[in-house]
Amino acid sequence: xxxxxxxxxxxxxxxxxxxxxxxxxxxxxxxxxxxxxxxxxxxxxxxxxxxxxxxxxxxxxxxxxxxxxxxxxxxxxxxxxxxxxxxxxxxxxxxxxxxxxxxxxxxxxxxxxxxxxxxxxxxxxxxxxxxxxxxxxxxxxxxxxxxxxxxxxxxxxxxxxxxxxxxxxxxxxxxxxxxxxxxxxxxxxxxxxxxxxxxxxxxx
Numbered sequence: 001x002x003x004x005x006x007x008x009x010x011x012x013x014x015x016x017x018x019x020x021x022x023x024x025x026x027x028x029x030x031x032x033x034x035x036x037x038x039x040x041x042x043x044x045x046x047x048x049x050x051x052x053x054x055x056x057x058x059x060x061x062x063x064x065x066x067x068x069x070x071x072x073x074x075x076x077x078x079x080x081x082x083x084x085x086x087x088x089x090x091x092x093x094x095x096x097x098x099x100x101x102x103x104x105x106x107x108x109x110x111x112x113x114x115x116x117x118x119x120x121x122x123x124x125x126x127x128x129x130x131x132x133x134x135x136x137x138x139x140x141x142x143x144x145x146x147x148x149x150x151x152x153x154x155x156x157x158x159x160x161x162x163x164x165x166x167x168x169x170x171x172x173x174x175x176x177x178x179x180x181x182x183x184x185x186x187x188x189x190x191x192x193x194x195x196x197x198x199x200x201x202x203x204x
Contacts (some may be wrong), residue, residue, distance in 0.1 A: 008085070009048035014038040020048050024086055031088065031107055033185065041085050055109065071194055072187075077138040078124050079199035080116025087111055089166070091120035093127070096201045103127060108177035117144035118153050120199075122173035125182050129198075131141075133184075140189040140197045143144050149188055151177040 010027035012018050016060075023028040028139060031039050040199065042048040054203075080091035090106025103123060106116070121144050124137045139145055147153045154172050189197045196202075 001043050008041045008043065010037045010039060010041050011048050011052045011158065013052070014177055020045070024167055028086065028088065028109060032109065033149045037113070039083075039088075041083075071096060071138065071189070072136045075136040076102065076128070076133075076136060077116055077189060077197055077199040078117070078120035079156065079197045080120055081115050081201035082111060082113040087163075089113065089116040090121075090201075091116040091122075092199055092201075093120060093122070096198050099198055106199050108166045110160045111163055111166045112155065112157050114141065114147075115153065115157060116145045117141035117164060118147045119169055119173055121145070121148050122176060123185060124175055125184055126180075128184050129180065129182050136185045136187055138187050138189040138197070140191050142188065145186060145188060148177065150163075173193070 003037045007022070008023060008024070010021045012021065012027055012030045015030035017030050017055060019030075027039060038052065042051060053060055077096045078091065078093045080089060084090040087110045088107045089111035090104065090108065092104040094100060095102060105119070105123065107112070108116075118141075120141050121137060125148075127133070129137065130138070153174060153176055155170070159167055171194045191197065
């Protein structure tokens with residue numbers, strides 16, 4: 001006897017039409033193209049209803065900042081967040097000293113955390129060059145740092161209709177790295193020593 005596929009319920013707090021959806025296709029239509037969209041999947045309709053009524057709490061804004069850092073200041077930090085269940089990704093960059101968000105992109109469909117991390121670093125480099133900023137840029141992704149050094153994103157993510165925009169951005173990022181120079185150093189954020197990356201979305 002074939003196993004019955006387990007259903008999920010999707011709560012959209014911030015999107016085109018906030019609510020509870022029984023299919024991911026319907027839910028992702030509500031968050032696509034919405035900056036800072038807030039959403040999550042649940043295993044039961046009762047859990048989804050309770051979460052929707054309670055409202056979304058943005059964890060990142062409540063997380064205490066690390067009290068001991070030996071990172072370079074001033075500097076920028078970038079990070080990405082990707083829902084492993086849905087493949088929806090977004091990324092952002094912040095000022096390490098103040099926590100001020102400098103840019104935020106997404107959500108993007110059918111993606112991965114590594115792609116987001118790579119795009120975030122290149123976005124920060126391009127932003128800095130455009131604005132004459134020579135500050136260090138931190139990322140906690142070894143994969144993204146490797147891809148930036150090699151000017152090539154060696155992703156295993158399959159191309160779909162949903163992620164065409166992401167792959168277009170990846171191609172632009174690779175071209176930018178191959179045709180531009182920059183004074184910024186791109187460094188590894190030492191999470192164990194300094195605490196969570198300041199650009200982290202707080203969704204772990």
